[in-house]
Amino acid sequence: MDCKQIIKDSVESKVEDYMSLVKSMYENPEIGNEEFETMELLSSYLEKAGFETTKGYVVPTGFLGKYETGKPGPKIAFMCEYDALPEVGHGCGHNLIAGIGIAAGEALKAVIDQFGGTVLVVGTPAEENFGGKVSMAEAGVFDDVDAALMVHPGTSSGLGGRSNAINPVKFEFFGKNAHGCHPQDGASALDAAVMTYIQINLLRQFVEKNTFIHGIIRDGGAAANVIPAYTSMEYYFRAPTMKYALEVTDKAIECAKGACLATGTTFKTSIYECPYEDTLINYTLADILNDKYTELGVPDIEPVNEVGDGSTDVGAVSYKCPTIQGRIKIADTCVTGHSKEMAAATISPEGKNGLIKAAEGIALTALELLEKPELLQKVKDEFIAATK
Missing domain, CATH: 3.30.70.360 (Alpha-Beta Plaits)
Structure with a gap:
């Protein structure tokens, strides 16, 4: 069986397990820097899936899942967010982001032994206010990472873009x-x-x-x-x-x-809160994700957004290694972000389909980097040029 099919089968055969995690977070939301039960939930899953796990990683509610092949090769990181908002719970869809990151990490783990390298699933808490990724970036977590990937749910699918x-x-x-x-x-x-x-x-x-x-x-x-x-x-x-x-x-x-x-x-x-850097775009990673979304039948893929408005701690990671934060549609445009309706969408059939498409999309993007060293080098060269 080819690697692409192994990745797809991995995500789709375990999607109910991933949605169980998503639903558990939906029903038990924890705000930034208080996600102790969520950290236990997600790191325990990763440990059972064969990852070496570290809880309380860098920050008290952070975690790291690591799978090393023992052979030299790229280090690919999938980022998980999982903090909720006061009153509305997971109105920003971070519970689904965590499910996507874990699904993608487990899928890439299923094929990476053929190539060599390391898979990281990085639990980055407190995105809304206190910047878990900022703390991790400052601690050097992403210094030797070849690519960091994640997908954010919302009312459209796209290739990400700038943030303020x-x-x-x-x-x-x-x-x-x-x-x-x-x-x-x-x-x-x-x-x-x-x-x-x-x-x-x-x-x-x-x-x-x-x-x-x-x-x-x-x-x-x-x-x-x-x-x-x-x-x-x-x-x-x-x-x-x-x-x-x-x-x-x-x-x-x-x-x-x-x-x-x-x-x-x-x-x-x-x-009074954590300052966030702007987010650097890696156009090569965006092009690869666009190809993968197209292969997976994701409709209406929006191009890179060149105009930032909101802010995110992903920006700190984008200055340390090549980074992409794509988007996946799980709700109609009438649903606003940071709302109870968006939270409910994470556990809907659309949320489940979004998890599958997003996890497969970034796992297949990572696979492309493993299969084509020259493409990975292009990604890294673009990053170096952008951060000079």
């Missing part, structure tokens, strides 16, 4: 309490926050294309008749590159300086 860098900044303002009838005795931290908020809003028309600024007043005071001595705001500054996100952040900080000078208050800033 994001810099999450907290502003804290410090004033002086006073009675509302004697405001001259105080200094309003709320006034400083509101003035800063307005000034940052005025920045919007002066930033470059595909740059986004959004924030909230987190703490605004405790009583209407007390001049607030403390307020805080939380902001996301997103841009096509981290360099420009930091430039916009600096302009926002100047807004806060001016507001504090005007109100007789002080402020400080801090990073």
